[in-house]
Amino acid sequence: MRLRIFRLLTAVGLGAAAAYLLDPESGEKRRKELRKGIQRAKKMGRKARIEAGL
Known part of the structure; x- marks a missing residue:
């Protein structure tokens, strides 16, 4: 039923x-x-990865 x-x-x-x-x-x-939102999120993710040293 839930499914x-x-x-x-x-x-x-x-x-x-x-x-x-x-x-x-x-x-x-x-x-x-x-x-635009997806591109912005990808850019932020790349920046965060660089700052975290990954």
Whole structure:
């Protein structure tokens, strides 16, 4: 029963994310912002790794 609920919530979440990012009016802007955020996080991770001496 729990697995079914988890699968259902996962499917609903993925569907909502897809609709949000693939929206014809604002999707392109949202995808661009997402890419920027990912790039920023990667840069911060590299910087933290260097500072930690790894």
